[in-house]
Amino acid sequence: MTTIAPRPAAAAESGGHPAPPLDPPRTLSTPRLASGAGALRALALACRECDAAFEAGPIAICENCLAPVEPVYDPDRSLPDRDAIASRPTSLWRYREWLPFTGTPTLSLDSGWTPLVEAPALARALGVERAWVKNDSVSHPSLSFKDRVVAMAINAARAFGLDTLACASTGNLANAVAAHAARAGVPAWIFIPHDLELGKVIGTLVFGARVVRVRGTYDDVNRLCAQIADRFGWGIANVNLRSYYGEGSKTVAFEIVEQLGWRFPTAVVAPMAGGSLVTKLRKGFAEFRGAGLAAGGPLPRLYGAQAAGCGPIARLVQSRGDRLVPEVPNTIARSLAIGNPADGSLAARTIHETGGWAAAVSDEAIVRGIRVLAETTGIFTETAGGTTVAAALELARSGRLAPSDEVVLCITGHGLKTVEAVAPTLTDTPTIGPRVREVEALVREI
Amino acid sequence: MPITIHLPNVLAKLADGQRTVEADGATVGAAVGEVSARFPALRPRLVDDAGNPYPFVTYYLNDEDIRFTGGFDALVRDGDEVTVVPAVAGG
Ligand SMILES: Cc1ncc(COP(=O)(O)O)c(C=O)c1O
Ligand SMILES: [Zn+2]
Numbered sequence: 001m002t003t004i005a006p007r008p009a010a011a012a013e014s015g016g017h018p019a020p021p022l023d024p025p026r027t028l029s030t031p032r033l034a035s036g037a038g039a040l041r042a043l044a045l046a047c048r049e050c051d052a053a054f055e056a057g058p059i060a061i062c063e064n065c066l067a068p069v070e071p072v073y074d075p076d077r078s079l080p081d082r083d084a085i086a087s088r089p090t091s092l093w094r095y096r097e098w099l100p101f102t103g104t105p106t107l108s109l110d111s112g113w114t115p116l117v118e119a120p121a122l123a124r125a126l127g128v129e130r131a132w133v134k135n136d137s138v139s140h141p142s143l144s145f146k147d148r149v150v151a152m153a154i155n156a157a158r159a160f161g162l163d164t165l166a167c168a169s170t171g172n173l174a175n176a177v178a179a180h181a182a183r184a185g186v187p188a189w190i191f192i193p194h195d196l197e198l199g200k201v202i203g204t205l206v207f208g209a210r211v212v213r214v215r216g217t218y219d220d221v222n223r224l225c226a227q228i229a230d231r232f233g234w235g236i237a238n239v240n241l242r243s244y245y246g247e248g249s250k251t252v253a254f255e256i257v258e259q260l261g262w263r264f265p266t267a268v269v270a271p272m273a274g275g276s277l278v279t280k281l282r283k284g285f286a287e288f289r290g291a292g293l294a295a296g297g298p299l300p301r302l303y304g305a306q307a308a309g310c311g312p313i314a315r316l317v318q319s320r321g322d323r324l325v326p327e328v329p330n331t332i333a334r335s336l337a338i339g340n341p342a343d344g345s346l347a348a349r350t351i352h353e354t355g356g357w358a359a360a361v362s363d364e365a366i367v368r369g370i371r372v373l374a375e376t377t378g379i380f381t382e383t384a385g386g387t388t389v390a391a392a393l394e395l396a397r398s399g400r401l402a403p404s405d406e407v408v409l410c411i412t413g414h415g416l417k418t419v420e421a422v423a424p425t426l427t428d429t430p431t432i433g434p435r436v437r438e439v440e441a442l443v444r445e446i
Numbered sequence: 447m448p449i450t451i452h453l454p455n456v457l458a459k460l461a462d463g464q465r466t467v468e469a470d471g472a473t474v475g476a477a478v479g480e481v482s483a484r485f486p487a488l489r490p491r492l493v494d495d496a497g498n499p500y501p502f503v504t505y506y507l508n509d510e511d512i513r514f515t516g517g518f519d520a521l522v523r524d525g526d527e528v529t530v531v532p533a534v535a536g537g
Binding site: 059060061063064065066067068216219220223226227229230323324325326328340342343345 | 452454455456457490491500501502503504506509511513514529531532533
């Protein structure tokens with residue numbers, strides 16, 4: 001029984017603002033797109049399973065077979081070379097020929113291009129040649145990789161004339177939709193499980209979004225949003241705009257290739273919730289290989305990370321089965337707590353095709369993973385990142401990662417969003433008077 | 447035993463424009479079969495060649511994913527509601 005319970009405070013404060021015209025804020029630091037002039041248009045769509053073709057629009061499902069639809073790129077479009085890409089502004093739009101639009105996007109122009117940080121101590125812990133962190137915990141503006149997908153969704157909404165943005169979220173998408181919508185001056189409706197972490201809720205409400213807590217798990221929220229998708233004329237980022245939204249995740253792969261000097265790592269570890277990110281990583285790597293932008297070597301092996309308390313995709317990978325068994329989530333990794341992942345089967349297949357594997361790690365291991373990353377790289381990640389680090393350590397221990405490997409860990413969200421997870425494991429801090437001898441005493445204790 | 451089946455919008459036009467149809471049957475599978483017989487164009491959208499649900503379509507009996515409660519064999523009672531939901535992405 002799913003009933004929605006709008007928070008009185010949120011309902012009272014945010015209300016349905018009328019949609020003002022969508023003028024993108026212009027500041028000196030907002031990258032301008034050099035070419036590709038003309039009004040923004042979204043690409044047409046085709047069914048992933050039966051190839052049925054559809055005009056561009058806010059549709060996510062094939063009306064013939066209910067499978068997901070995906071944007072269709074013109075195989076004859078002209079593509080930039082490495083130098084042309086390198087000369088463009090440092091945002092995800094530098095890869096615009098591989099993003100699902102023609103013409104010039106006008107919103108969310110400065111997301112993407114997060115640091116790729118080499119992590120030698122982590123490489124030693126993993127027993128691999130080299131390791132890097134793709135640090136989307138500092139993604140602009142909402143501190144998770146969901147900025148990439150929402151940059152697509154909001155431009156798609158604009159192209160289709162939808163004047164309200166919405167989403168069903170495990171937290172990070174909520175933050176991203178609310179932030180991008182606020183900046184564009186459009187109202188946002190955000191549906192989340194009723195008991196999400198405080199940081200995720202505050203990090204959504206602050207943007208003036210209408211936040212609705214739904215009693216139940218994310219899967220209940222998701223179902224509700226699927227049912228309301230076409231009722232109110234909203235653009236729901238991960239429902240009716242999903243075909244465009246998902247393409248944004250490819251830019252993680254593009255950036256990894258470019259930041260490594262136009263080459264592939266041998267392995268990439270990424271967290272999985274709905275399973276979209278890992279499938280889009282593979283699509284991105286394959287597209288850059290096809291465009292001759294990545295030197296030699298096979299596509300990276302992809303490794304999926306989930307929590308033991310919600311690991312339906314990891315278990316499907318490990319069992320080599322063909323039907324995903326849904327789960328009722330029970331883990332601190334709330335951002336990954338999707339028991340009925342839409343892209344689960346595809347994700348498992350993708351992982352196998354690259355020669356990769358998956359791990360489902362305990363909540364204790366997730367917390368240790370957060371701390372290992374913080375203590376070895378200076379990067380504070382949320383539970384999804386802890387899951388990724390813990391999974392990488394387990395995959396290394398079980399011999400899935402080899403000493404010759406060059407591994408990239410996708411750290412997809414910031415740690416301040418989930419302080420509840422680590423707080424209980426951190427030692428108390430001494431409180432002293434403002435006196436030198438008290439400091440001396442502390443220093444002597446160490 | 448009449449129950450109600452809620453269809454996704456994209457399928458309504460195959461059921462005379464109705465988003466909600468009445469169905470009979472003792473199980474979810476039987477009810478889906480009965481509706482498919484009345485609206486033959488719906489059948490291949492609701493079930494695969496072997497008569498099973500597609501992996502990217504979730505059936506809910508009231509609020510429960512039927513994969514937790516016996517799949518198409520889940521028993522239905524008068525007044526139950528079955529909701530057909532195409533999978534949507536994570537978030
Ligand atoms: C921080 C973080 N990492 C990874 C994911 C997984 O993404 P996907 O649903 O594409 O598998 C999510 C999804 O919500 C997330 O919030
Ligand atoms: Zn199809």
